[in-house]
Amino acid sequence: MDYFAYRDGELHADGVPASEIAREYGTPVYVYSGGAFADGLRALKAAFGGIPVRICYSVKAASNLTLLGIVSELGMGADIVSGGELFRALRAGIPAGNIVFSGVGKTAREMAEALDAGILMFNLESEGEMELLAKVAAEMGKVAPVSFRVNPDVDPHTHPYIATGLRESKFGIPHGEAPGLFARALGLPSLRVLGLDCHIGSQLTTTGPFADAVKVMANLLETLRAAGADIRYLDLGGGLGIRYKDEVPPTPSEYAHAVTGALAGFPGLAGLTLVIEPGRSVAGNASILLTRVLYLKRTPAKSFVIVDAAMNDLVRPSLYGAYHAIRPVRESAPDAPVSTVSVVGPVCESGDFLARDRELPVVAPCDLLAVFGAGAYGFTMSSNYNSRPRAAEILAEAGSARVVRLRETYEDLVRGEPI
Numbered sequence: 312m313d314y315f316a317y318r319d320g321e322l323h324a325d326g327v328p329a330s331e332i333a334r335e336y337g338t339p340v341y342v343y344s345g346g347a348f349a350d351g352l353r354a355l356k357a358a359f360g361g362i363p364v365r366i367c368y369s370v371k372a373a374s375n376l377t378l379l380g381i382v383s384e385l386g387m388g389a390d391i392v393s394g395g396e397l398f399r400a401l402r403a404g405i406p407a408g409n410i411v412f413s414g415v416g417k418t419a420r421e422m423a424e425a426l427d428a429g430i431l432m433f434n435l436e437s438e439g440e441m442e443l444l445a446k447v448a449a450e451m452g453k454v455a456p457v458s459f460r461v462n463p464d465v466d467p468h469t470h471p472y473i474a475t476g477l478r479e480s481k482f483g484i485p486h487g488e489a490p491g492l493f494a495r496a497l498g499l500p501s502l503r504v505l506g507l508d509c510h511i512g513s514q515l516t517t518t519g520p521f522a523d524a525v526k527v528m529a530n531l532l533e534t535l536r537a538a539g540a541d542i543r544y545l546d547l548g549g550g551l552g553i554r555y556k557d558e559v560p561p562t563p564s565e566y567a568h569a570v571t572g573a574l575a576g577f578p579g580l581a582g583l584t585l586v587i588e589p590g591r592s593v594a595g596n597a598s599i600l601l602t603r604v605l606y607l608k609r610t611p612a613k614s615f616v617i618v619d620a621a622m623n624d625l626v627r628p629s630l631y632g633a634y635h636a637i638r639p640v641r642e643s644a645p646d647a648p649v650s651t652v653s654v655v656g657p658v659c660e661s662g663d664f665l666a667r668d669r670e671l672p673v674v675a676p677c678d679l680l681a682v683f684g685a686g687a688y689g690f691t692m693s694s695n696y697n698s699r700p701r702a703a704e705i706l707a708e709a710g711s712a713r714v715v716r717l718r719e720t721y722e723d724l725v726r727g728e729p730i
């Protein structure tokens with residue numbers, strides 16, 4: 312089902328006219344579809360059929376408490392990368408036992424918080440981290456459940472900033488070093504190795520790299536099991552891509568099929584529980600960013616549409632050169648005049664753009680535009696640069712809308728700044 316569709320000539324978000332949301336809550340504004348977000352989670356779970364799988368939603372993609380509440384209601388878990396995300400996930404009611412903790416730079420304090428909460432497991436990324444966690448856990452009189460995040464050295468064919476499973480990456484343990492590290496972990500009584508983990512990158516649009524990674528991991532898992540490890544979880548991270556422009560990413564079932572197909576070559580691994588950490592594939596197309604046209608500006612070189620959203624609201628175009636579809640909220644006729652424009656924000660950087668040299672129907676000041684595919688790494692990457700209060704977040708669901716995060720005020724900007 313398409314949760315962002317034109318009806319009676321106007322874009323609707325999960326049954327609510329986008330213009331009504333803009334009028335009521337102002338712009339720029341992120342509008343999530345509760346239906347799209349929940350469907351994305353359910354579809355992934357369903358794709359694995361009867362195979363034991365835990366879906367741990369990647370909190371960093373979009374992390375407001377309402378979305379995390381949906382995750383919790385569906386009985387699913389969370390993949391976190393900081394103490395702040397742990398706080399959010401717990402606050403939203405996600406049981407600690409459904410939380411996995413990833414990331415290369417966990418601090419002692421974050422480790423203690425997660426041990427205190429009783430999370431499912433820590434995904435360890437280096438020997439130094441393993442030793443620190445063992446020490447923190449021993450001091451607390453606890454045994455830390457861990458998995459090793461291994462770098463399988465497969466090319467995900469994605470943007471270099473979001474490729475994480477290549478040899479040159481800062482992420483994971485080189486797969487050749489995992490057995491040695493495992494042997495050392497056996498000598499640390501405050502650790503219990505429960506899993507193996509990888510996350511090779513984001514916005515993957517083919518299944519091949521996932522299948523390749525599964526094979527590397529499964530081989531390693533057999534080696535570790537032979538060495539006496541009681542490994543129950545194989546965590547495959549996230550990474551499934553979405554359509555921003557004309558990509559044709561694998562469907563959840565094609566993805567699940569690739570994973571289970573690769574595992575079928577390892578009958579000894581039956582009974583293993585898979586962990587999947589989807590972020591973008593669940594949240595990405597579950598939100599649009601609504602923005603209003605402020606000015607049209609024509610220079611001898613270019614035509615600009617200056618809007619009230621900027622790189623501080625949605626940094627992906629500036630950071631990755633990412634493409635986001637942009638369409639007027641009022642549906643334009645198929646034969647409406649078009650022009651080639653750059654859609655830019657008010658921030659004082661030439662890198663502040665939402666689209667460059669894009670063919671768009673001709674727009675006028677005060678028109679509303681929708682930036683599609685803004686749900687993942689959209690609001691969560693937003694900032695206060697240029698002292699711009701961060702946008703409101705709205706949840707639309709089955710024809711009604713409500714605020715899930717208030718628009719920031721000027722007072723919010725200076726909170727915590729003593730004079």
Ligand SMILES: *Cc1c(COP(=O)(O)O)cnc(C)c1O
Binds near residue numbers: 390392549687
């Ligand atoms: C970011 C991240 C994810 C989510 O990735 P997506 O591409 O958004 O699905 C999953 N696991 C880890 C460890 C991550 O860092």
